Amino acid sequence: MTQFIQIIIGGIQQGSIYALLALGFSLVYRVTGVINLAQGAFCTLGALTAYSLETSVGLPPLLAALGAILATTALAAVAGRALFVPGLARLTNSNMLMMTAGLLTLFEGLVLVIWGSQPYAMPPFSGEKPWRVAGLLLPTQGVWVFGVTLAIIVALGWMLARTRLGQSLRACSENPTAARLMGVDVPRMQLFAFALAGAIGAAAGVVVAPAIALQFDTGRLLTISGFIAVAIGGIASFPGAIAGGLLLGLVGQLATAYVSSLFSNALALGLLLIVLVWRPSGLIRAKLARRSDVRDEARVWMHVSRLPSAMAWRGGGLLICLGLAAPFLLGQALLGALIITLILFIALIGQDVLMGYGGQISLGQAGFMAIGGYTAAYLATEHAWAPIAGVVAGMGLSVACAIVLAAVTLRLRGLYMALATLAFGLLIDSCAIGFDDITGGPSGMVGIPDFSVAGFAFATPMRMYFLVLALVVLIFVAVAGAMRSGFGRALQAIRTDPLAAAALGVNVVGCKMAAFALSATLASLAGSLYAFQFHFLSPDMVGTPRSLELVSMLVIGGEGTLIGPLLGAAVLTILPTVFQPLAIYKTLASGALLAGCSLYLPQGMFGLIVRLLPGQKRPIAA
Amino acid sequence: MSTLEVVGLRKSFGGLLATADVSFSVAAHSLTALIGPNGAGKTTLFNLITNLFAADAGTVTFDGVALGGLSSSAIAKLGVIRTFQTARVFPGMTVLENVLAGRHRLLPHGLAAQLTWMPYARRAERALAQRALALLDLVGLADQADSPATQLPMGAQKLLEVIRALMAQPRLLLLDEPAAGLNDTETAELSALLRAIQACGVTIVVVEHNMSLVMGIADQIVVLEAGRMIATGTPAAIQCNPRVIEAYLGAEAA
Numbered sequence: 001m002t003q004f005i006q007i008i009i010g011g012i013q014q015g016s017i018y019a020l021l022a023l024g025f026s027l028v029y030r031v032t033g034v035i036n037l038a039q040g041a042f043c044t045l046g047a048l049t050a051y052s053l054e055t056s057v058g059l060p061p062l063l064a065a066l067g068a069i070l071a072t073t074a075l076a077a078v079a080g081r082a083l084f085v086p087g088l089a090r091l092t093n094s095n096m097l098m099m100t101a102g103l104l105t106l107f108e109g110l111v112l113v114i115w116g117s118q119p120y121a122m123p124p125f126s127g128e129k130p131w132r133v134a135g136l137l138l139p140t141q142g143v144w145v146f147g148v149t150l151a152i153i154v155a156l157g158w159m160l161a162r163t164r165l166g167q168s169l170r171a172c173s174e175n176p177t178a179a180r181l182m183g184v185d186v187p188r189m190q191l192f193a194f195a196l197a198g199a200i201g202a203a204a205g206v207v208v209a210p211a212i213a214l215q216f217d218t219g220r221l222l223t224i225s226g227f228i229a230v231a232i233g234g235i236a237s238f239p240g241a242i243a244g245g246l247l248l249g250l251v252g253q254l255a256t257a258y259v260s261s262l263f264s265n266a267l268a269l270g271l272l273l274i275v276l277v278w279r280p281s282g283l284i285r286a287k288l289a290r291r292s293d294v295r296d297e298a299r300v301w302m303h304v305s306r307l308p309s310a311m312a313w314r315g316g317g318l319l320i321c322l323g324l325a326a327p328f329l330l331g332q333a334l335l336g337a338l339i340i341t342l343i344l345f346i347a348l349i350g351q352d353v354l355m356g357y358g359g360q361i362s363l364g365q366a367g368f369m370a371i372g373g374y375t376a377a378y379l380a381t382e383h384a385w386a387p388i389a390g391v392v393a394g395m396g397l398s399v400a401c402a403i404v405l406a407a408v409t410l411r412l413r414g415l416y417m418a419l420a421t422l423a424f425g426l427l428i429d430s431c432a433i434g435f436d437d438i439t440g441g442p443s444g445m446v447g448i449p450d451f452s453v454a455g456f457a458f459a460t461p462m463r464m465y466f467l468v469l470a471l472v473v474l475i476f477v478a479v480a481g482a483m484r485s486g487f488g489r490a491l492q493a494i495r496t497d498p499l500a501a502a503a504l505g506v507n508v509v510g511c512k513m514a515a516f517a518l519s520a521t522l523a524s525l526a527g528s529l530y531a532f533q534f535h536f537l538s539p540d541m542v543g544t545p546r547s548l549e550l551v552s553m554l555v556i557g558g559e560g561t562l563i564g565p566l567l568g569a570a571v572l573t574i575l576p577t578v579f580q581p582l583a584i585y586k587t588l589a590s591g592a593l594l595a596g597c598s599l600y601l602p603q604g605m606f607g608l609i610v611r612l613l614p615g616q617k618r619p620i621a622a
Numbered sequence: 623m624s625t626l627e628v629v630g631l632r633k634s635f636g637g638l639l640a641t642a643d644v645s646f647s648v649a650a651h652s653l654t655a656l657i658g659p660n661g662a663g664k665t666t667l668f669n670l671i672t673n674l675f676a677a678d679a680g681t682v683t684f685d686g687v688a689l690g691g692l693s694s695s696a697i698a699k700l701g702v703i704r705t706f707q708t709a710r711v712f713p714g715m716t717v718l719e720n721v722l723a724g725r726h727r728l729l730p731h732g733l734a735a736q737l738t739w740m741p742y743a744r745r746a747e748r749a750l751a752q753r754a755l756a757l758l759d760l761v762g763l764a765d766q767a768d769s770p771a772t773q774l775p776m777g778a779q780k781l782l783e784v785i786r787a788l789m790a791q792p793r794l795l796l797l798d799e800p801a802a803g804l805n806d807t808e809t810a811e812l813s814a815l816l817r818a819i820q821a822c823g824v825t826i827v828v829v830e831h832n833m834s835l836v837m838g839i840a841d842q843i844v845v846l847e848a849g850r851m852i853a854t855g856t857p858a859a860i861q862c863n864p865r866v867i868e869a870y871l872g873a874e875a876a
């Protein structure tokens with residue numbers, strides 16, 4: 001019994017952290033209708049700033065904490081002013097989600113540049129020795145976390161209920177148009193909510209830091225946990241966010257104690273998927289739940305970048321010539337980077353069909369890369385299958401998973417669809433780590449043979465390059481054929497107006513399924529090639545960070561334009577190879593590019609190029 | 623012979639009765655106009671016919687097939703195609719692509735043929751583009767074919783939507799206020815276009831406020847007021863129906 005209570009205490013501590021994170025999400029969502037994926041990064045920033053203020057500047061702990069919270073809030077305000085709030089006025093909700101993914105990456109990159117990639121362990125506020133209360137052990141930091149969470153909840157509740165500021169905030173969340181008419185400065189309130197979420201995140205980071213190991217990418221894990229908590233509880237309500245956080249913490253601790261720590265992640269994700277399918281708006285529904293689909297309508301701001309046909313053919317020819325000449329001109333390292341670029345481009349074509357054309361946000365593309373990679377590698381290594389048979393088996397498995405996932409998530413849209421794909425990616429992540437008999441666990445799978453077809457081994461980089469190049473050309477041409485015919489048009493129609501598309505007889509469900517399956521197939525192929533290229537595969541090569549990177553590449557290159565993602569992949573793969581010493585800035589740069597592109601270059605680099613071409617009309621906002 | 627049969631249709635939103643026991647039938651190849659003051663329930667009636675939401679009571683049959691319970695795309699596959707009151711062209715696509723999207727349900731080539739650039743698929747695409755351009759030419763939008771659809775003025779977007787619906791080869795065409803936002807010449811062109819469509823054997827139901835347009839082209843007029851059907855008949859009969867004059871024309875004159 002004591003043990004059980006002890007576990008519950010641990011669960012409440014963990015849950016308080018999630019609840020704080022969830023609160024930040026909920027605040028921004030209620031006022032702006034957008035999920036702010038950068039929420040977790042505020043925690044890392046806050047915690048590490050406090051650490052530096054204490055150790056390097058020598059401030060007393062309390063002052064250091066306050067200083068860190070102020071600094072993070074200021075940074076959040078700047079990011080909000082420059083990117084987030086302007087974006088709200090003219091981007092769709094899904095593009096805003098991309099932008100906040102960019103902000104997350106940007107902040108992560110900032111942490112990486114300032115604090116490096118090593119983990120930081122911080123001392124607990126009140127010593128290591130747990131308090132003993134009625135035969136129970138209370139970890140002191142747990143008490144701090146719980147106390148601070150409670151204080152923030154009470155303060156926030158008071159502010160919302162009792163102050164004029166709170167009134168304006170609530171007006172914005174209930175009906176922005178009415179709020180504007182009543183004289184509330186809505187953009188100002190949105191900025192305020194964003195900065196306040198930054199402050200809450202920083203405070204959470206400061207108290208949580210001693211309880212967890214902190215490094216530059218912890219923010220992403222915190223974001224994901226908070227996101228899951230808020231999705232379970234119900235994003236549009238504060239009690240829901242808090243309940244979701246606590247529930248997630250308790251389930252995690254109980255699962256760790258009674259099942260296995262390996263599956264605590266999987267259980268949390270399972271819980272999420274069940275809630276998503278059963279009650280998409282969370283356990284506690286707000287009276288005035290915001291419908292993302294309704295809001296999108298009002299500010300669809302789409303661009304149409306089309307290359308004139310003649311120019312497209314000439315450009316394609318030029319690219320192929322360059323592609324054929326490249327291996328003879330480039331050194332070993334650059335050739336390697338080029339191969340990776342092309343492999344990722346295969347996955348990106350799939351992602352583009354699904355996301356750029358079909359408008360279905362997928363944050364789990366790397367999950368399919370993992371399925372393809374591990375299946376092919378395992379069959380080739382352990383069962384001596386012909387590599388090509390393994391690749392095909394991987395694609396089959398991926399399509400099967402994609403169809404199940406699509407069938408389960410089809411009722412969901414926008415935000416929730418993104419969440420479900422994220423959960424799927426994480427689930428695959430934890431399987432890759434957990435099933436170590438097959439995958440080699442966290443340290444990865446070694447000794448993967450060369451790719452070969454009928455005895456011909458693609459053993460040299462040169463051979464591998466031409467194999468991948470040929471595949472890319474083949475796939476590109478095929479998908480281009482579909483995108484400029486009925487399938488592409490149907491997807492684009494579904495993207496902005498599924499209702500009108502259905503009224504014209506477009507089979508919305510079928511088209512989404514097909515797009516899903518196509519994108520899974522291509523990602524799976526890319527994953528297999530990736531494994532054969534490196535002769536090695538580990539979970540972090542095909543994990544959620546990779547999914548986010550693919551999204552960056554897609555947006556930077558230009559979503560909804562087929563060739564654009566190649567530019568995105570090239571920039572993010574080849575530049576860091578060329579400028580090795582600057583590689584540490586890669587995360588920062590890709591985050592800045594992602595966030596900036598969503599706002600200033602709606603069709604990425606490709607859109608920019610088309611716009612700069614002579615004789616092209618500048619696309620005008622509609 | 624009637625194609626569309628609406629019997630006892632009823633729908634309420636909360637306390638508001640938006641459609642109250644509406645029954646009428648539409649003869650094949652005829653043009654029926656649905657008129658009534660704002661908020662009379664005309665759009666709601668369209669939404670019920672296309673089963674965007676389910677009716678509380680009543681049935682809709684098209685050529686003997688009950689439409690209740692069918693999905694939007696299944697209804698479209700029967701040849702019942704509608705447009706929306708607020709023009710819903712697809713953003714992010716050119717004018718031509720928008721028109722082509724209307725053809726989706728009739729494409730002869732599936733995904734596999736498109737992926738493999740089958741010659742028949744390419745030929746079909748080219749033929750379609752030609753046809754779409756010819757239709758665009760009909761409403762004077764051919765020279766805009768490659769510009770983004772959402773850049774067109776509102777009136778042109780509504781015409782584009784009519785053209786897009788035509789591409790779907792409707793047997794029953796439901797148009798919700800197609801003349802809203804059109805100037806007088808464009809309205810005249812639209813009425814000629816509607817007559818031509820009707821001559822091709824398409825049954826048309828049109829919601830319209832423009833009385834001169836309605837009186838000029840309709841074979842039958844159905845008048846709604848506050849969800850109820852208060853009159854139905856030929857334009858001549860409607861014009862001298864005292865209830866209609868009071869409820870609709872009177873309200874407009876005031």
Ligand SMILES: Nc1ncnc2c1ncn2[C@@H]1O[C@H](COP(=O)(O)OP(=O)(O)OP(=O)(O)O)[C@@H](O)[C@H]1O
Nearest residue numbers: 635638640658659660661662663664665666667707
């Ligand atoms: N989805 C809905 N939910 C709630 N009420 C609705 C809904 N759709 C329509 N209504 C209400 O039903 C009534 C009829 O609306 P409808 O749009 O059918 O009128 P209408 O005849 O098309 O008017 P207008 O000429 O302005 O287009 C209105 O009072 C409207 O507010």
Ligand SMILES: [Mg+2]
Nearest residue numbers: 664665666707
């Ligand atoms: Mg209407």
